[in-house]
Amino acid sequence: MATTLEAPAESGRRGGGVTRAQVDARTKLFNRICLGVLIAFAILWLVPLAWALDTGLKPNAETTKATWWIDNPTFGAFRRTLQDTDILRWYAASFITAALNAIFTVITASLAAYALSRLNFRFKNWVFWFVLAGIMIPGQVLIVPQFREFNSVGLLNTFWAVVLPQVPTAVAVFIFKQFFDGLPRDLDEAARVDGASFWRVYRTVIMPLTRPAMAAVAIFTFVQAWNNLLWPLLVLTNPKLMTIPVGLATVQGSFGIRYADTMASAILGALPLVAVFLLFQKHIVQGIAGTGLKG
Amino acid sequence: MSTQTHAPATTGRAAPSRRTHALNDHGRPAAAFLAPFVILYVLFIIGPAIYGLVMSFFNTSLVKPGLSSWAGLGNYSEALQSKDFWSSLWHTVWFTILTTPPLIVLGFVFALLADRVARGRWFFRLAFFAPFILPSAVISLIWIWIYTPGLGILETALGKIGIGSPNWLGDIHWAMPSLAITTVWWTLGFNFILYLAGLQDINPELYEASAIDGAGPWQQIRSITIPLLARTTTLVAVLQVIASLKVFDQMYIMTAGGPNFSTRSVLEYVYDEGFTNFRVGYASAVSMLFFVVVLAVSAVWFAIVRTQEKEA
Numbered sequence: 031m032a033t034t035l036e037a038p039a040e041s042g043r044r045g046g047g048v049t050r051a052q053v054d055a056r057t058k059l060f061n062r063i064c065l066g067v068l069i070a071f072a073i074l075w076l077v078p079l080a081w082a083l084d085t086g087l088k089p090n091a092e093t094t095k096a097t098w099w100i101d102n103p104t105f106g107a108f109r110r111t112l113q114d115t116d117i118l119r120w121y122a123a124s125f126i127t128a129a130l131n132a133i134f135t136v137i138t139a140s141l142a143a144y145a146l147s148r149l150n151f152r153f154k155n156w157v158f159w160f161v162l163a164g165i166m167i168p169g170q171v172l173i174v175p176q177f178r179e180f181n182s183v184g185l186l187n188t189f190w191a192v193v194l195p196q197v198p199t200a201v202a203v204f205i206f207k208q209f210f211d212g213l214p215r216d217l218d219e220a221a222r223v224d225g226a227s228f229w230r231v232y233r234t235v236i237m238p239l240t241r242p243a244m245a246a247v248a249i250f251t252f253v254q255a256w257n258n259l260l261w262p263l264l265v266l267t268n269p270k271l272m273t274i275p276v277g278l279a280t281v282q283g284s285f286g287i288r289y290a291d292t293m294a295s296a297i298l299g300a301l302p303l304v305a306v307f308l309l310f311q312k313h314i315v316q317g318i319a320g321t322g323l324k325g
Numbered sequence: 326m327s328t329q330t331h332a333p334a335t336t337g338r339a340a341p342s343r344r345t346h347a348l349n350d351h352g353r354p355a356a357a358f359l360a361p362f363v364i365l366y367v368l369f370i371i372g373p374a375i376y377g378l379v380m381s382f383f384n385t386s387l388v389k390p391g392l393s394s395w396a397g398l399g400n401y402s403e404a405l406q407s408k409d410f411w412s413s414l415w416h417t418v419w420f421t422i423l424t425t426p427p428l429i430v431l432g433f434v435f436a437l438l439a440d441r442v443a444r445g446r447w448f449f450r451l452a453f454f455a456p457f458i459l460p461s462a463v464i465s466l467i468w469i470w471i472y473t474p475g476l477g478i479l480e481t482a483l484g485k486i487g488i489g490s491p492n493w494l495g496d497i498h499w500a501m502p503s504l505a506i507t508t509v510w511w512t513l514g515f516n517f518i519l520y521l522a523g524l525q526d527i528n529p530e531l532y533e534a535s536a537i538d539g540a541g542p543w544q545q546i547r548s549i550t551i552p553l554l555a556r557t558t559t560l561v562a563v564l565q566v567i568a569s570l571k572v573f574d575q576m577y578i579m580t581a582g583g584p585n586f587s588t589r590s591v592l593e594y595v596y597d598e599g600f601t602n603f604r605v606g607y608a609s610a611v612s613m614l615f616f617v618v619v620l621a622v623s624a625v626w627f628a629i630v631r632t633q634e635k636e637a
Contacts, residue, residue: 060542061441068438072452081478082467138362145358149351170592171612174605175373198366228354257460259574278462296466300459318518
């Protein structure tokens with residue numbers, strides 16, 4: 031691990047009472063203690079994941095020994111999960127629904143945010159507050175009416191039922207609007223003066239400058255959709271259409287005491303998101319930190 | 326629906342400005358840009374919200390079409406008199422009390438420590454933040470295994486240092502704290518990142534100036550860092566409280582509300598009443614009561630933010 035300490039700020043001046051050198055020494059010691067504590071906690075935080083991996087690599091019979099040491103490491107549990115469950119179908123279902131969700135959300139939210147940021151129209155403030163009200167409504171209180179809605183049009187057990195209710199995300203509109211408001215108006219006004227339509231300005235001037243916000247919204251929507259349990263659990267009862275969380279939740283009982291198999295399926299279920307995390311770490315962190323969520 | 330913003334640009338009163346309104350009013354394009362979002366929003370968020378409100382006044386059943394008979398405030402008074410409703414509300418509040426303080430304090434402390442480390446931040450982000458993006462189903466499976474009596478790593482580890490373990494998920498008194506421990510481990514990363522971002526906004530010159538004046542690290546944290554992070558803390562706190570009140574997944578998979586309903590949250594109660602007992606009218610009333618609680622929390626937040634902004 032390449033952790034080095036921040037060099038103490040250089041400064042020639044001397045403080046009243048305590049010398050600069052004493053302060054530096056104190057700060058250095060303090061930083062060292064900080065690092066030690068932090069590493070200890072970080073390792074503690076990784077233990078559950080490491081333990082799951084460790085268990086997944088054991089034969090089922092050996093999981094009853096609560097030791098880290100694996101006598102006969104095997105990929106058997108992973109192989110069985112891939113063969114005996116519908117996990118490959120769940121991957122496909124999760125990927126399709128999460129990707130559709132992310133694409134639709136980015137498109138619809140950015141279009142709406144563009145109108146709210148750049149166009150003048152009557153009731154603009156009313157529309158803005160109307161959209162903002164959506165942030166207040168907890169999605170969970172909508173499950174019953176949404177379920178009846180989809181039941182009555184016969185869309186249960188389809189991906190539409192999973193995707194559509196998750197598309198209109200008030201927070202996404204808010205994030206895009208914040209970002210657009212921060213872009214200099216001269217840019218798109220110049221294009222307008224040159225005769226470009228709003229649609230053209232949105233597509234060729236605004237959106238290309240919006241990559242960071244777009245990435246953040248897309249990744250968050252994708253991850254959220256991928257992980258969503260309650261709603262897909264209600265609308266997807268056909269095992270062939272289940273998403274990963276629904277599949278894992280339903281299959282859990284059937285593994286019984288085969289802990290290695292259970293852990294292998296958990297790890298396989300988490301794998302794509304670990305990849306997303308490693309690939310998009312920066313965007314995820316900036317997305318949380320920089321897109322208006324900070325308050 | 327509010328897509329009708331393309332109403333002809335006429336002003337009610339005798340036109341106050343000479344400039345043609347048409348030049349400045351983008352009603353038609355605005356309607357086109359807003360339409361995709363607003364239509365989905367009305368169909369799947371606002372519509373169901375109103376429908377839910379309506380249903381809460383009827384004896385609606387999941388297995389019969391239509392709203393069924395009028396119940397008036399019957400569902401509400403039943404919920405308010407139901408022991409199950411109040412106990413599920415209490416469990417939800419108890420869970421919120423157990424999770425919120427550690428999630429705020431640890432998020433702050435870990436961010437503070439990580440902020441002093443110049444390199445290797447990716448490692449801490451990985452350790453603290455990665456669990457946050459994993460599906461609740463995965464988290465639950467892993468922690469059920471960790472808590473398993475006799476075999477789980479927690480019992481083994483505590484046994485090695487001579488501490489006996491309760492039956493984590495099986496004991497009425499321990500089930501909720503166990504769920505809280507899992508949740509703290511799982512979701513801490515989000516607060517960690519919010520605090521880390523807040524810390525990076527603090528001007529380093531403030532620290533340098535105070536160091537020149539002889540302030541040690543503790544003093545700096547007390548008199549610079551904590552006050553300047555007040556707004557971040559308010560945000561973290563309210564997001565955390567709302568998230569904790571909405572708990573469902575962990576409980577549904579790890580304990581299914583048990584043992585003996587000791588971990589049944591409000592949303593699990595809604596789920597049980599609506600989808601197991603088919604009483605969706607009643608479940609809607611419970612949802613609405615829960616919505617009022619969340620609204621109250623949000624209102625308190627707005628009030629606090631307002632005062633903070635006035636002070637700033």
